[in-house]
Amino acid sequence: MKVLTKILLESITQALQQLRANKLRSFLSLLGVSIGIFCIIGVHSAVDSLEDNVRGSIEKLGNDVIYVQKISWAEDPGQNFFKYMRRPNVNYDDFKVLNDKLKSADKIAFSVGIGSRTAKYLSNSHEGAQYVAISPDFGDMFKFEFTQGRYFSPAEFQFGVNKVILGYKVAESLFGAIDPLGKSIKINGKNLEVIGVLELEGDNLVSVFPFDNCAIITYEHARKIANLKPNHPFGNSSISIKAAEGVKLTQLRDEVTGLLRAHRRLKPKEESNFSLNELSIISGFLTSFFGVLNMLGLIVGGFAIFVGMFSVSNIMFVSVKERTNIIGIKKALGAKRYVILLEFLIEAIILCLIGGAVGLLLVWGVTALLSQIINFNLYMSLNNILLGVISSVVVGVISGLIPAMQASRMDPVEAIRSK
Numbered sequence: 020m021k022v023l024t025k026i027l028l029e030s031i032t033q034a035l036q037q038l039r040a041n042k043l044r045s046f047l048s049l050l051g052v053s054i055g056i057f058c059i060i061g062v063h064s065a066v067d068s069l070e071d072n073v074r075g076s077i078e079k080l081g082n083d084v085i086y087v088q089k090i091s092w093a094e095d096p097g098q099n100f101f102k103y104m105r106r107p108n109v110n111y112d113d114f115k116v117l118n119d120k121l122k123s124a125d126k127i128a129f130s131v132g133i134g135s136r137t138a139k140y141l142s143n144s145h146e147g148a149q150y151v152a153i154s155p156d157f158g159d160m161f162k163f164e165f166t167q168g169r170y171f172s173p174a175e176f177q178f179g180v181n182k183v184i185l186g187y188k189v190a191e192s193l194f195g196a197i198d199p200l201g202k203s204i205k206i207n208g209k210n211l212e213v214i215g216v217l218e219l220e221g222d223n224l225v226s227v228f229p230f231d232n233c234a235i236i237t238y239e240h241a242r243k244i245a246n247l248k249p250n251h252p253f254g255n256s257s258i259s260i261k262a263a264e265g266v267k268l269t270q271l272r273d274e275v276t277g278l279l280r281a282h283r284r285l286k287p288k289e290e291s292n293f294s295l296n297e298l299s300i301i302s303g304f305l306t307s308f309f310g311v312l313n314m315l316g317l318i319v320g321g322f323a324i325f326v327g328m329f330s331v332s333n334i335m336f337v338s339v340k341e342r343t344n345i346i347g348i349k350k351a352l353g354a355k356r357y358v359i360l361l362e363f364l365i366e367a368i369i370l371c372l373i374g375g376a377v378g379l380l381l382v383w384g385v386t387a388l389l390s391q392i393i394n395f396n397l398y399m400s401l402n403n404i405l406l407g408v409i410s411s412v413v414v415g416v417i418s419g420l421i422p423a424m425q426a427s428r429m430d431p432v433e434a435i436r437s438k
Contacts (some may be wrong), residue, residue, distance in 0.1 A: 029362060031369055048334045049374035052414060055320045055379030060399065060407045062316025064386055068397045070309045077153055082298055084160065087258035087279070091294035106292045109256045109284075111238070111247070114154065116282045119437025123271045125263040128157040129238065132255035132264060133245050138189055138234055139205045145192035149233045152207060152241030160259045161228065168200050168215030170307065171237055179239030186233040187219040206234055209244055260282040268297060291409075324410070327374065328418040335367050335422035344425050347434025360427040367419020368412055375411030379404060 038258050089106050114129035121127065133150040158170045166187065175182055183204065190213070199213045211234075220230045241247055262271045272295055279293055339346070346359060379399070386397040 027365055031365075042096070043331075045370070047336065048330035048372060049178045049327070049377070051323055051325075051330050051389070052371050052374030052411065053378040053381065055322075055324030055327050055414075055422050056375045056407050056410060057320075058323055059197065059410065060379060061082065061136040061382045061385065062184065063313060063403050063406065064335075064382055064399045065397060066309050066316065067400055068313075068386075072396070080149050083268065084298070085260045085262070085268060085275060086296040087117075087260065087275065088256075088294050088296055107300040109258055113279060113282065114258050117260065117275065117278055120278055121260070121274060123263055123274050124260050125267040126160055126259075126261040128160045128255055128259045129154040130157055130259070131241070131247055133241060133334065134350065136206050136234070138185075140192060140193040140202060143193045143195075146310045147232065148186075148206070149229050151233055151235050151236055152238045152245075154238050157259070160261060161230075164218045165215050167198070168213070170215060176237045176239060179237050179241075179243055181211050182214045182236070184215040184217065184235040185213055186217050186229070186231045186235075189195045189234060190216040197344050207244065211236065221308065270279040272297075283349055302309050321383065324414055327371075328414055331367055331370055331374075331418040332422060333413070334370065335363060335419050336425075338366070339363065339426045340357045341420050342426075343352030343429065343434050346429055347431045347436075350431035351435065356427040359429075363423035363426050364416065364419045367423070368415030371411045371415035371418065372408070375407050375414075379407045382407075 087109055089108050090103050111129060111131075114127065117124070118127045130153045132153055133152060135147045138145045138148045153206045155171070155173065155176045163170060163184075167190075168184070170184070173183065174180075183206070185193075185199065185204075193199065193204060194202065199216055202213050203210045203212070204213060217230050217233075238247075260271065260275060262268060275295060276291060280291060283292065285291065349359065382403075383399055386399055390397045
């Protein structure tokens with residue numbers, strides 16, 4: 020143990036001497052390692068941050084929820100345009116059938132978009148608020164959280180009262196620092212009392228639903244003020260179905276398919292004219308997409324590290340040449356081959372760790388700076404830091420192995436005689 024500790028300390032000393040004695044050469048040699056680590060860890064950090072943001076954005080969809088919609092998430096509607104245009108939109112009758120007869124569901128919710136509207140309060144207005152009508156279980160399905168106020172009561176759903184829940188940005192535009200609860204706003208010529216304001220969702224890359232920019236009313240109230248017959252070419256309505264405890268999605272999917280096909284009177288050989296979407300569809304796509312991005316980062320960073328390996332090897336060959344006499348003396352005094360081998364190998368690893376540390380510091384600085392500039396949370400995880408350290412060690416071993424073996428195999432007499 021004492022021998023290994025001594026070798027380690029001497030190797031660190033030699034590595035630092037190399038950096039001090041040959042600053043420019045060492046800088047240029049370690050630059051490749053630093054750039055390589057920066058590319059690999061930078062891309063991994065960006066991809067991890069992006070993936071967390073996207074997955075967090077779609078988390079509200081739920082792992083045990085099926086969405087009955089007109090268009091499938093797994094297909095490009097442009098490639099099957101006419102097939103989807105022939106499909107009927109999901110409607111409230113579909114919802115009632117499922118709500119009455121579906122046995123394997125815990126919650127069922129219906130939502131339909133009424134369109135983009137201007138919301139007004141006194142002299143303030145908010146353009147383009149998404150006007151949406153919902154059924155009672157919608158709030159539980161999407162896990163509504165409020166900064167102020169509350170959700171609709173059962174009586175308010177039943178009687179369709181003139182009340183509204185606002186998204187954070189809509190409330191901020193209309194009221195600013197004023198308490199919005201109990202205030203009356205006007206949308207589409209109708210007065211609505213504000214009973215709640217949703218928490219800020221933020222600028223997520225993937226938005227399940229524009230909660231920040233919405234004005235939500237009950238379905239019964241919407242029936243009094245708008246034509247809710249779904250006629251949007253790409254579908255503006257959806258039924259969300261949460262599986263009951265212990266029920267698998269395959270079982271729920273089969274039951275939903277059977278009930279809807281019977282309700283829509285489809286013949287056995289006819290294709291279903293609705294889509295059942297699940298989170299797994301998006302998750303599978305994201306896994307492949309982010310895997311490709313990580314692979315691109317490895318390829319780009321790999322080239323830089325490959326150049327850096329040759330540079331570090333060059334440093335080590337020069338170091339072996341400059342210390343040939345010392346190596347000969349050590350071997351003449353009884354130093355074992357593995358001692359010489361470890362000395363130079365550890366020195367190479369130390370040099371690469373220094374280069375890797377510079378690369379990690381660059382990643383940390385860039386991610387911190389970009390997080391402030393683009394208002395998006397970029398971070399460098401512990402796993403990525405460990406990946407950078409391990410990569411540096413591997414590069415050090417590979418680049419220092421041949422010079423170290425050359426030094427360990429030297430004949431002590433010839434080494435002492437060399438100049």
